[in-house]
Amino acid sequence: MESKPVTLIVSDLHMGDGNPGDDFVDDQHQFAKFINKQAATPEGQAGRIELIINGDFLEFVQVYPQAYQLGSFDYWCSENESLLKLGAILNGHVDVFEEIKKFQQPGNRVTLFAGNHDVDLYWGAVQERIRDKAGDVNFEMGDVWYQRYGRRLRISHGHLFESIDPANKFNHWRDPRLGQPNSLVQRLEMCPGTLFVVRFVNFLEDKYPFADNLHPEMALANVLWREDRWGLKTIAWVLARFAGRFPKAFLAIDEKADIGRQLLDSISVDPLFRETLARIYRDVLRVADMTPDRVRIGLDSEEAVAQFVEQLLQTSSHWDEWLDALDLAEPGISSTSKHGRGTLAIQAASKIDSRAACTEVAKSQWRDGAQVVVLGHTHLPQTIAEDTHRYYNPGSWTRYIDAADIESLTLEELQRETQFPFQLNCVRVEDKGTEILTSDLREIDARRAG
Amino acid sequence: MLWGATFDLVFRYDVLPADALAGLKGKKLEELLGKKVSLYINVQPVALTLTDDIPGRVAHFEGGKMIGDPPHFHLKAPQRDEAAAQCGVDVTFFADRAFLYRFFLPIQPVEKLDESVVNCPKQVIDLDLLEVLNSEAGKRDAVLFITKKGGAWSVYYYIEGDSRPPEMASVSPADLADKYEKDGIIKDVTRVVEKAVWKQIDSDLKIPDTPEMKAQLRECTQALMRIGSKLYLALAGDPAFKTAFDKIEKLKPGSKITIMTEGVAFPWELFYPLYYDNGSEANYQPDQFWGKRFQIEQLLFTPTETDKLPRDRTQPGTLKISMGLNEGIDKEWKERPILPVKFQKDYCDRTLSTRGEHMETQDSIAKILKEPYLTSFIYFFCHGDETHLEFEESKPPLEVHSLSPDQIYPGWPLVFLNACSSGNISPLSFSSFRTRFRQKKAAGLVAPTFPIPTLFAAVLGKVVLDEYAARRPIGQILFDLRGQLLEQDNALGLLYSLQCPLDVRAPEQ
Numbered sequence: 001m002e003s004k005p006v007t008l009i010v011s012d013l014h015m016g017d018g019n020p021g022d023d024f025v026d027d028q029h030q031f032a033k034f035i036n037k038q039a040a041t042p043e044g045q046a047g048r049i050e051l052i053i054n055g056d057f058l059e060f061v062q063v064y065p066q067a068y069q070l071g072s073f074d075y076w077c078s079e080n081e082s083l084l085k086l087g088a089i090l091n092g093h094v095d096v097f098e099e100i101k102k103f104q105q106p107g108n109r110v111t112l113f114a115g116n117h118d119v120d121l122y123w124g125a126v127q128e129r130i131r132d133k134a135g136d137v138n139f140e141m142g143d144v145w146y147q148r149y150g151r152r153l154r155i156s157h158g159h160l161f162e163s164i165d166p167a168n169k170f171n172h173w174r175d176p177r178l179g180q181p182n183s184l185v186q187r188l189e190m191c192p193g194t195l196f197v198v199r200f201v202n203f204l205e206d207k208y209p210f211a212d213n214l215h216p217e218m219a220l221a222n223v224l225w226r227e228d229r230w231g232l233k234t235i236a237w238v239l240a241r242f243a244g245r246f247p248k249a250f251l252a253i254d255e256k257a258d259i260g261r262q263l264l265d266s267i268s269v270d271p272l273f274r275e276t277l278a279r280i281y282r283d284v285l286r287v288a289d290m291t292p293d294r295v296r297i298g299l300d301s302e303e304a305v306a307q308f309v310e311q312l313l314q315t316s317s318h319w320d321e322w323l324d325a326l327d328l329a330e331p332g333i334s335s336t337s338k339h340g341r342g343t344l345a346i347q348a349a350s351k352i353d354s355r356a357a358c359t360e361v362a363k364s365q366w367r368d369g370a371q372v373v374v375l376g377h378t379h380l381p382q383t384i385a386e387d388t389h390r391y392y393n394p395g396s397w398t399r400y401i402d403a404a405d406i407e408s409l410t411l412e413e414l415q416r417e418t419q420f421p422f423q424l425n426c427v428r429v430e431d432k433g434t435e436i437l438t439s440d441l442r443e444i445d446a447r448r449a450g
Numbered sequence: 451m452l453w454g455a456t457f458d459l460v461f462r463y464d465v466l467p468a469d470a471l472a473g474l475k476g477k478k479l480e481e482l483l484g485k486k487v488s489l490y491i492n493v494q495p496v497a498l499t500l501t502d503d504i505p506g507r508v509a510h511f512e513g514g515k516m517i518g519d520p521p522h523f524h525l526k527a528p529q530r531d532e533a534a535a536q537c538g539v540d541v542t543f544f545a546d547r548a549f550l551y552r553f554f555l556p557i558q559p560v561e562k563l564d565e566s567v568v569n570c571p572k573q574v575i576d577l578d579l580l581e582v583l584n585s586e587a588g589k590r591d592a593v594l595f596i597t598k599k600g601g602a603w604s605v606y607y608y609i610e611g612d613s614r615p616p617e618m619a620s621v622s623p624a625d626l627a628d629k630y631e632k633d634g635i636i637k638d639v640t641r642v643v644e645k646a647v648w649k650q651i652d653s654d655l656k657i658p659d660t661p662e663m664k665a666q667l668r669e670c671t672q673a674l675m676r677i678g679s680k681l682y683l684a685l686a687g688d689p690a691f692k693t694a695f696d697k698i699e700k701l702k703p704g705s706k707i708t709i710m711t712e713g714v715a716f717p718w719e720l721f722y723p724l725y726y727d728n729g730s731e732a733n734y735q736p737d738q739f740w741g742k743r744f745q746i747e748q749l750l751f752t753p754t755e756t757d758k759l760p761r762d763r764t765q766p767g768t769l770k771i772s773m774g775l776n777e778g779i780d781k782e783w784k785e786r787p788i789l790p791v792k793f794q795k796d797y798c799d800r801t802l803s804t805r806g807e808h809m810e811t812q813d814s815i816a817k818i819l820k821e822p823y824l825t826s827f828i829y830f831f832c833h834g835d836e837t838h839l840e841f842e843e844s845k846p847p848l849e850v851h852s853l854s855p856d857q858i859y860p861g862w863p864l865v866f867l868n869a870c871s872s873g874n875i876s877p878l879s880f881s882s883f884r885t886r887f888r889q890k891k892a893a894g895l896v897a898p899t900f901p902i903p904t905l906f907a908a909v910l911g912k913v914v915l916d917e918y919a920a921r922r923p924i925g926q927i928l929f930d931l932r933g934q935l936l937e938q939d940n941a942l943g944l945l946y947s948l949q950c951p952l953d954v955r956a957p958e959q
Contacts, residue, residue: 258641266646268662272785273646330782331644332904 001138003148004050004109006043009155009427011054011376012396014117016063018092021205023059023213023398025422026093030445031397034426035099039108047107050148051100054376055115055157056396061197062117062205062212064088068198073245075180075187076194082120083129090133101135111138113146115157115377116168119176119188142174145365149431154370156361158377158393159193163357165377167216167246168193192246193217199310200239206317208414213398215354215379218243219406227411230330231323234259238309241302260302266329267299276325277308284316354378354403355393362391372439374427381423383441390439394425402449421449453530453559456501459523459539461491461509463516472555472573487511490544490608491521492710494597494751497534498557499526504615506595506608527559540751542710547590547608549708549749549951551575552757588763588953591705594694597751598623598712605690609697617690623714629684638677639900642670643942648903653788655909655935667939671736674941678722678739686723698744699723706745706925706952713885717899718746719932719944741932741944745925747952750888763923763951765826765862765893768959771915772825772863773798773808774815776832776841779904790908794831797912805919812842819848822857826957827864827918828892831911834869837882850882855889864924864954867897868911884949894950896924906942918956925952 013031016022024031038044038051060082067084068077077085090097100110112130114121121127127139140146146155159168168191170176176189196217204211204220214220221243224236237259266273274292277299281290299305312322355378362373366389373391380403381395399420401409413419424444429437451457459471466473489509493500500523507521528537538556542549555573592609595616601624606616630636647666650657657663685691698707709718719741724733736742760766773794780789798806809815818828833840838847865887884895896914898907910931917927925948932943 258644261641262644262646265666269647269650269660269666327782328785329646331646332649332782333640333643333901 001111001140001148003150003153003431004048005431006049007052007148007153007429008038008049009052009054009374009392009394009429010397010425011157011374011394012056012115012379012398013053014056014059014062014396014398015089015093015096016059017088021062021209022092023062024093025397025399025424025445026096028445029095030424032093032095032099034424034444035096035103039099039103039106044103044108045106049103050109050111051103052111052113052146052155054155054374054394055113055159056117056376057112057115058086058089058118058121060085060089060118060120061194062202063092065198065202070187071199072187072190073195074190075178076190077120078185078187079123079125082123082126082188085120086126086129090129097130097134100137101133104135104137109138110134111140113155113157114141116159116170116191116193119170119191119194122175122177122188144173148429149371149437151369152371152437153374153429154365154372155374156376158358158361158375161357161361164354164361164375165193165216167191167196167218168377196239196242199242200313203313203317207319208411209417210399210401210414210420213379213400213417213420214406214409215400215403219409222407223409223411223414229323229327231319231326232411234263234309234326234329235313238306238313241306260305262331263305263326263329264299264302267296267305270328273325273328276328280312280322280325284322285311355380355382358382358393359384359391363389366391371437372429374429381425381441388436390437392427392439392441394427394441395423397424398422421447423447451527451557451559452563453527453533453561455559456524456526459493459525459557460520461507462520463509463511471557472553472575474575485511487545489550490547490593490613491523492542492544492595493523494540494542495525495538496540496554497528497532497537498539499528500524501526502615505597506606506613508608508613525557527557530559530561533559542751544590544593544608544708546588547593547708548588549590549710549759551759552751554756588951589706590708591701592698593708593710594698596709596711596714598714603690605694607694607697609694609701612697614693617693619685619688619690621685621688621691626684629680633680633684635677635680636900638673639945642673643901643903643945645670645903648906648942649786651788651903651905651909653793653909653912655906655913655940657938657940664939671936671939671941672726672728672734674720674944675722675726675734675736675739676728678720678944679724679726681717682721682723683725695723698740701744703743704745704929705743707747709746709748710751711748712751715748715884715897715899715947715949717945717947718748719947720899736936736939736941739932739936739941739944741929742936745929745952746948747894747925748947748949749894749951750884750949759951760862762955763893763953764955765864765957767824767826767861767957769805769827769919769956770825770861771798771802771806771827771829771919772818772823773806773829774818774832774839774841775808775810775830777810778843779831779833783905788905788908790904791831793908794912797915801916802919806915810841812845812848815841816848816852819852820854820857822860823863824861825859825863826861827866827915829866829868829911829915831868831908834867839867839869839883850886853883853886853890855886858891861957862891862893864893864918864950865895866911866914867895868902868907869898892950893954894948896928896946896948896950898945899947900945902942902945910943910946921956921958923953923955924948924950925954928952 013024015024043049064085067081104110122141131137144156144160158164170189170191172189177186178189179186201212211220221236221239224232274295277295278290278292281287358375365373375393379396379400382393384391399422423446426442428442429439432438492506502524509521510517540554542552594607597604602622603619604616605619606614645666647663686695721740724738726733775791777791780791783789795808798808837850840847914927928948935943
């Protein structure tokens with residue numbers, strides 16, 4: 001692909017359906033205005049700009065969740081399901097697609113790379129539909145690195161590097177459209193990170209809108225675990241159990257927090273707990289004929305109990321009606337601090353220093369001849385300069401929390417999404433005909449923390 | 451004596467010489483004539499050194515006279531440049547191995563000996579010799595001394611006529627604290643006390659007799675047996691402890707053991723002498739827990755001027771039980787049949803009536819800690835750890851520092867800290883509270899050595915108070931309770947330790 005003299009790179013817009021819960025910061029139509037403004041620059045008017053959206057432009061994972069009902073550990077959306085989700089996004093941000101279309105008219109180019117939240121861009125019908133709305137958008141799929149200016153500029157979303165995030169690795173990134181056994185319908189590959197969001201995070205978002213902004217996703221389990229309430233620790237345990245199925249994806253997950261054993265013990269010997277769970281089955285899960293005895297028979301393993309809690313999460317956002325029930329299993333010991341009751345080792349997984357990991361990935365590209373390296377995915381803006389080498393991460397167009405603050409984050413804070421900062425950036429790279437590319441990170445709009 | 455000099459401290463029983471440092475009050479008792487009596491004297495030097503490392507010696511009396519050589523303790527004074535704020539010996543008398551009297555004897559080295567030294571006032575030892583004669587009731591079968599020397603422990607004992615000079619243990623306090631952590635002892639105990647079965651305890655400390663409950667109880671006893679075995683072997687692997695333990699193992703069931711320490715509180719009751727690691731049924735013998743076999747008291751070398759126990763260990767005055775309760779604990783029990791705090795309050799109101807009082811505000815409870823509060827039994831049911839007690843969530847917890855050491859308790863009260871520690875459990879648990887309560891002249895402490903299930907603690911607390919009000923000695927109460935509970939496969943009684951004379955009992959009125 002021929003390079004334009006100016007390349008603008010943005011990443012991780014996570015554009016949803018425009019409804020509450022859409023994480024894309026668009027209260028002032030910032031992205032549409034940004035494109036419009038770039039089109040009005042002399043380079044823009046001359047058609048000398050390429051705008052690259054470096055993955056996770058469109059939030060397929062969270063938008064219109066009803067479209068994906070399979071609940072598979074292996075397969076994500078079919079082409080039709082992805083189209084349903086795309087429809088919701090296109091309708092939610094008409095202005096953005098119109099500006100993209102206009103931007104391309106003088107000869108500027110818009111290129112989309114896929115990320116872990118928009119692997120759906122691999123579908124031909126999805127690309128076609130986007131072109132209907134946004135003009136002749138260029139799709140580049142299947143590579144880990146994309147390059148411009150004779151490989152001096154290298155761009156990757158970043159989710160495929162285990163050192164940055166082991167939870168969102170794809171085994172078939174070259175082409176994740178997979179055939180299924182006993183079915184003619186192709187589906188996209190599912191990665192553990194997406195599965196976690198689909199099974200848990202999406203159900204938490206109504207009550208805790210910022211829950212989906214945590215990176216890595218499993219940091220959510222720690223937030224729940226730190227809460228001084230047994231029922232919430234139980235949810236953390238369910239999350240940790242899930243993570244335990246993907247030890248490589250979520251690293252050092254310790255699901256041995258004894259929560260499951262405690263729940264089973266309580267079901268076994270505590271009639272009040274059994275009676276209360278039977279009532280929850282009847283009232284929340286609509287199992288009309290549930291009795292305490294059937295609770296004892298049905299919930300006879302940690303797996304069964306975890307499934308029950310997951311069902312509750314997915315069925316009722318009125319947590320209080322069932323958290324009280326789970327609280328009954330809290331060990332009856334008095335202590336000055338319940339936080340002292342051990343910590344989940346999943347902290348280890350949320351403690352990846354993704355900034356440092358990105359820097360290392362960039363440096364390896366520098367050593368291989370790159371001048372400018374751009375990554376995304378972490379949502380953490382970053383600029384590193386060494387001699388003539390540059391590494392940038394423009395961050396995201398969503399609100400974010402700095403990795404250092406995640407350890408003290410509370411569930412209550414997750415309810416107040418608008419209090420978190422955002423920093424909408426783009427990386428600008430220009431080839432002025434000299435040996436060295438000119439580049440910088442530009443802030444489009446921001447709201448600081450506090 | 452002179453700085454740096456070696457000298458003998460001699461305990462004689464005859465006419466008081468002019469250069470004596472201290473003298474017994476009173477006169478020779480006629481009752482001593484015709485009787486054989488032994489007095490064990492333990493000396494803990496402060497800034498001095500025992501040149502032969504022998505801190506315990508026995509004085510024998512027969513026919514009203516001390517027979518044999520009077521006990522000599524070979525000491526060395528510090529060099530002048532090693533002078534400490536306090537210099538002397540902490541002396542403890544035991545009769546029939548029962549603690550009798552303790553006092554501090556200052557010995558101040560000088561540059562040169564002169565008349566003024568010889569004529570300095572003598573310390574009066576207020577020891578009632580009748581106590582020596584009538585000590586049969588308070589007889590102990592073994593006294594084990596564990597003192598710190600540098601970073602290590604020095605161990606010696608006095609067991610049924612056999613005493614042994616101190617040996618340095620290779621296992622140190624730091625090793626044991628490390629073992630608690632690394633060997634997962636606290637974690638394992640926490641798993642036991644977190645079991646759901648403990649919420650099913652009724653007001654008589656009974657648990658419904660169902661197969662599920664029985665299975666959980668058995669699992670708990672097995673887990674505690676395993677922990678007790680680990681702890682026992684950790685110490686018994688050391689030759690210094692092993693010699694003493696071998697002696698203790700030969701004691702008859704029901705024997706009374708004193709353990710004198712400078713502050714460390716071990717869960718001795720939980721000690722289990724057989725190797726047990728789940729599954730070895732032959733070694734599953736709950737009767738072998740030390741707490742089932744022995745009455746154990748852990749006493750402190752208290753940093754008070756003198757320590758004289760009331761006759762027959764009976765508290766003075768009239769019985770008054772003062773309860774400090776954290777009402778917030780009941781919140782988590784609101785749907786259950788027994789509210790732990792209300793249960794205890796009701797007991798106080800209905801049964802103790804005018805003999806009891808309960809307080810729920812931190813300010814009123816603080817008075818018990820700060821003032822020379824007149825009471826026989828201080829009972830706290832609250833959240834807590836080794837340095838804090840929490841009675842109201844909205845207020846900062848009471849600290850060890852809240853206990854004003856100069857405001858002496860007039861009623862020699864027993865203190866029951868029925869608080870649950872929260873992961874800060876160590877061999878030093880509650881040691882700071884224990885020391886400070888002793889400085890205020892409390893008789894000592896009953897306290898858990900590990901976290902305790904709330905409901906169990908509440909019901910056990912009520913049972914202990916009830917038995918105590920009936921004037922049963924505290925050691926016997928706990929010993930019997932441990933036994934009764936173990937018969938129901940409930941081993942939680944082993945998690946309480948007695949850190950006061952085990953024959954302390956309520957006032958006669």
